[in-house]
Amino acid sequence: MNILDDSIVPEHARAIKSDAREFANEYIMPSAAEYYDSGEYPWDILEAGYEAGLVAGDIPEEYGGRGLDLPQLLALSEELYRADAGIALTLQLASFGCEITYEYGSEEQCEEYIRPVAAGEQISGLAVSEPETGSDLAGMQTRADKDGDEYVLNGEKYWIGNGVEADWITVYARTGDDEDNRYGNHSLFIVPTDVDGYEAEHIPEKMAMRASKQAHITFEDCRIPEENLIGYEGAGFMMLADFFNHGRVIVSGHSLGMAAAAIEETWEFTHGRKEFGRTINEFQAVQHGLADMVTEFESARALAWRACEKVHTDENAGYWAAMTKTKATEAAVEIAQQGMQFHGGRSVLTDRRICRVFRDTRIPVIYEGTNEVQRNLIYRQVP
Ligand SMILES: Cc1cc2nc3c(=O)[nH]c(=O)nc-3n(C[C@H](O)[C@H](O)[C@H](O)COP(=O)(O)OP(=O)(O)OC[C@H]3O[C@@H](n4cnc5c(N)ncnc54)[C@H](O)[C@@H]3O)c2cc1C
Secondary structure (H helix, E strand, O other): OOOOOOOOOOHHHHHHHHHHHHHHHHHHHHHHHHHHHHOOOOHHHHHHHHHOOOOOOOOOHHHOOOOOOHHHHHHHHHHHHHHOHHHHHHHHHOOOOHHHHHHHOOHHHHHHHHHHHHOOOOOOOEEOOOOOOOOOHHHOOOEEEEEOOEEEEEEEEEEEEOOOOOOEEEEEEEOOOOHHHHHHOEEEEEEEOOOOOEEEEEOOOOOOOOOOOEEEEEEEEEEEEHHHEEOOOOOHHHHHHHHHHHHHHHHHHHHHHHHHHHHHHHHHHHOOOEEOOEEHHHOHHHHHHHHHHHHHHHHHHHHHHHHHHHHHOOOOHHHHHHHHHHHHHHHHHHHHHHHHHHOHHHHHOOOOHHHHHHHHOOOOOOOOOOHHHHHHHHHHOOO
16 A cells, blocks of 8 residues: 555655655665664764755755755655654754754854755754743743853753764754843754763653654753854744744654555555454454544645645745644544554554554654644634
């Protein structure tokens, strides 16, 4: 079965989709269980991904990237996450946050920080969430105070992908305290991870996406030059909102990939497993469950590609991004849950693909803004 077919994907995004599938089948799929077990960082697959041109491909060509657009990134995401979400997240996070610098930063910042990521010499990350604040973007407490021609960072970040592994991180920090302008109090900075006062350690082990690593970062009088401010002071919230609109479309691709994996796995299992002298797919109850799985998948995927177009052309982008993120991530949870049920007792064997996918689907309903927050955004932006 090929549930993740091409027909809904715009023509210009089909080549990258096909390259991604070939790469995923050769490098990701065979290693997925092993990396899940070990919880190690898949450096070898990251390197192979760079060589195949599938990592940091969003970076514009003028800085050495491929300049992949949003439909191409969605197509890529569907294929890589179908193979394994943990490894796919590591490949994606290698350039996480770079978009903010190449969209709003200076030429010098792009040359110094973006070009090495495109070349595979460095990796990045984006630090927004904090131990005491997650959903409330305007409530983040990490500070960046101006001192002469430097900014001094103090505070903590939590859940930060590549916080330990990255060469530099885009950090969201408070530069103002105006209660009447909550959305103008934060700014974004480029922070090299070898700067004095930057400490990072891995957070405790996760039950899902174990091949990707998140960190707890502390900043203690961490000094960075003022040239590391991205855009202008107070623009952090606005830049993040724009970044998340693109990110949420890509996250819907994470979940569609996982949902496709759950469907494939369950289809194969139900057509092979025998009870009462026949394969279980012959029972109407199982057929209806499978029918619901594919129907839910197609609905979520149709919305994702419509939202992708809307966000790409910037038509009420926040509304469509939140809607597809919510629909696709919840569809994947439901589809994987049904897949588990049809696997019977074997569903809980940790070496089963369905079991891994089921656990992985629990993550995208949380990251890039929880689905409760997405519903707030959808409601507020109904046209
Ligand atoms: C695997 C993983 C990777 C991540 N990677 C990164 C990363 O690279 N960089 C980064 O900055 N962050 C990252 N995150 C953090 C992620 O973005 C946050 O976990 C998420 O924003 C939620 O924040 P929280 O966990 O603090 O939950 P909270 O904000 O404390 O939410 C707890 C519950 O309260 C609900 N809630 C909160 N506010 C509202 C509201 N206004 N209305 C309705 N319900 C509400 C939430 O929906 C949720 O159900 C990652 C998280 C995970 C799990």
